[in-house]
Amino acid sequence: MSLKSFPKPSELTVPAGAEGWEKIYPYYLVFQDKLKEQEDAKFWFCDSQHWPTVFKPFETIGGEFAVKCLGQYNARHLMIPNANGIEFRIHLGYLYMSPIPVPEDQIAARVPLFEQRIGHYFQNWEEKLKHWHVKVRGTIDEMERISFPKLPDIVPMEDITSGKGKDGSEKLLESYDRLIQLAYQNWQYHFEFLNLGYIAYLDFFNFCKQVFPNVPDQSIAAMVQGVDMELFRPDDELKQLAKLAVELGLQAHFRNTDDVDATLGAIAAAPGGDRWSAQYDGAKDPWFNFTVGNGFYGHDKYWNEHQEIPLGYIADYIRRVDEGQEIMRPVEALIVERDRIIEEYRELLEGENQAVFDAKRGLAATAYPYVENHNFYIEHWTMGVFWRKIRELSRMMAAEGFWSGPDDLLYLGRNEVRDALFDLVTGWGVGAKPIGPDFWPEEIERRRGIVDALKTARPAPALNTPPESITEPFTRMLWGITTEQVQQWLGAGETVEGGGLRGMAASPGVVEGLARVVTDADQLSEVQQGEILVATVTAPSWGPIFGKIKATVTDIGGMMSHAAIVCREYGLPAVTGTGSASTTIKTGQLLRVDGTKGTVQILDAESLEELLVTGPGAHSHSHV
Incomplete structure (x- = not known):
């Protein structure tokens, strides 16, 4: 049975013990009763590719900064003609997104602005990218210098004699504010080149589809693959x-x-x-x-x-x-294969089209490596330093009695942490006991219970009624949320012969092997040689296990997701964006993964019968 739409936010059951969950997040991140009509009219998809587990209150910072800064480059910097940013909400602890279209009558006016702006970047690519590295490293270096020492019992005499006139607590508050600002700064830088990388790739992609109507998506990706990333x-x-x-x-x-x-x-x-x-x-x-x-x-x-x-x-x-x-x-083999595919398609073109092909492919190949490389500098390096500093602050405040666990600060929102710091410096400054030690421990435990309860349910892959067609380029390329894929999730797509799941044909090849379902990085040590990795999502740092596995299957992700890119570079088949592989497939089941067609068959008779009874789309709602 095929459905026309996904559940509305209000139709999802709140897990027992998670009542009142909305109050642990900022008001602007949750669906509002007063706006129910407008919010229910929009299609929202769950970004479990980047946020596969429930947010603790402080952790919303990553979602907020990332999606806000992605949007600013579409809507305010580059003026992408057909795409504004992406609205986002947290529902039952998971992040949902809704792309914002540009009204038809405004598209034409944005085209010259867009061309002028991206033209400037592409003409000065090397120089600007070099400057980008300097900016990002500068932010990281400044973050490293921030520290959160315990406040002294007494202001040092030299602060009296120098006429400083301050007690040092302002430094603590400034350091916290600055840490947040620096994280925000590098997230703004993050998208400066990322959106350009996608634009250059999409431009080449669309050109190829126009001149070679039957070209597989994978062949286009192979023509620009960044071998040395x-x-x-x-x-x-x-x-x-x-x-x-x-x-x-x-x-x-x-x-x-x-x-x-x-x-x-x-x-x-x-x-x-x-x-x-x-x-x-x-x-x-x-x-x-x-x-x-x-x-x-x-x-x-x-x-x-x-x-x-x-x-x-x-x-x-x-x-x-x-x-x-x-x-x-x-x-070497990747380079030979890339060059062979380029030549094969190039020879089909004549005259001016050949020059256009060369120019568009050259630009995409230059810009494409950034699509993955930026991850190292922002998600990995910047955020590694950021979380280390936050743990340092949390331990200092634990020593002051505000909470007991080294990571308890994560159960406060970032603006609540600012309040708690002011509470600390006020008590310290006037010689009284701060209120926090009597307020936060109990509140943190209450919130921990809510977060743990939210974790007992998997998120619905999407909410409300999908649009007739999905055009926003990042939604398609990164998340693999295409019109066809959404229909598949609803059970209305083309069925897989012999039963099974359909996703994106992200990396070519056909293999059979036993499934290894991984929902947490701590399970990676269990992966055995020759297994097929099934995950909600993969992380770039899982590289060492790609030498062991035969193929990868993920719940979410498009042609430009990490799983797709890494599998193409390792020569492994991949099917991404299946919607429910990690909750449908069990470890040890025999699978046939066809990365050329984008299908995953479960070859065990018992599991196949169960799948045929419930239908491939049913599993995406089974835990809701």
């Missing part, structure tokens, strides 16, 4: 370290990588170990500013703070090198 550097560094360890005969020291100090100490003391240690230290800064998550949550683990993670990956690579496996990415 900074986002692959952390993983490449680990591979080089593994190869060096084998060359130096250091394998025996990687038996218990969970004990970081003992492992590094034993290597340093071994013959040739100093050479390996020097290369390890060189790789660590900056390439270990890398998270196993995506940088949007306070609980994300970063390699430089949890070195057992990269050391564990190195140990696995050492095992594979010793077994005679080729662990490096097939870069």
Whole structure:
């Protein structure tokens, strides 16, 4: 049975224990009763690609800054003719988005502005990108210098003699405000080039579709694939370290990588170990500013703070090198394949069209690597420093009695943290006890209960009635929210022969293998050689497991999602944007993944019967 629309926000059941959840988030992030008619008229999709788990109140900062800054480049900077920004709300703890179209009568007036603005960027690409790196590094360096020391018992005498006239508490408040501002600053920079990368790619994509009506989306992507990308550097560094360890005969020291100090100490003391240690230290800064998550949550683990993670990956690579496996990415083969596809299509064109093809492809190939590379500088590096500083502040306030756990601050909104800081400096300044220690511990526990209750339900993939067609370019390219895909989620799309799921044909090839469902980065160590990874979403830092797996299947994501790009670079089949793979498929089931057609078949008879009874779309609502 096919449905015409997804549930309305008010039709979703609030999990037991999560009553009053709306109050833990800012008013402007939740659906409003007074605006029910307008909000129910819009189509909202869940961005579980970037926010796969429930927000703690402080963590909404990532969603707010990211989506706001994405929108500003569409609607205010670049004046993209057919796309404004994206409205967003949190519902039952998950982030939902609704693209804002440009009214038909305003599109034409934006075209000359758009052309002038993107023309300036593309003509000065190298210089502007170099300056971008300087700006972003400057922000990160300033963040590193921020600290949150305990306030002194007494203002130092030199502050009296110098006539400073302040007690030092202003520095604490300024440091907090500045940390938030710096995070905001790098999120603005984040989208300066990202939207251009998509625009250049889409321009080439649309041109190809026009002159080669039957060209597969994957072939277009292959023509611009960025082989030498900074986002692959952390993983490449680990591979080089593994190869060096084998060359130096250091394998025996990687038996218990969970004990970081003992492992590094034993290597340093071994013959040739100093050479390996020097290369390890060189790789660590900056390439270990890398998270196993995506940088949007306070609980994300970063390699430089949890070195057992990269050391564990190195140990696995050492095992594979010793077994005679080729662990490096097939870069040469990718280049040969890319050039072959370019030539094949180019030869079909004549005269002026050939020159247009060259120009558009050249621009897309120049701009495309940024689509992934920026992730390292913003989501990974900037946010790694940001969360580390926030934990430092949380520990300082825990020591002042405001709460007990080192991460409890995450249960306050960022503006509430500002209030709590003012409460702290007021009590300290006047010599009285602040109110926070009697207010926050109980409130944090109450909120923790709500967040935990919200986590018991999976989000609905979308809300309300989808539009006739979806045109917003980022919605299509990044999230894979296309008209066809939405129909598929509703159960109205084309059925998969033999039953199964349909998604985006994100990376070509057909394989069969056993499923490994991963919903959390902590489960990555369970992935076995030759399995098929099934996930709500993958993170760029999962690179080391792409050498083990046969294919990838995700719930959400388009041609330009991380999973799609990484799988193409590793030569693995991928089907993205299935809507419900991670809740439909179980670990150990036999799958056939066809990344060329975009289908996933479950070959186990028992699970197949269940799927045929309930229908592929049913599972997306089964936990709501």
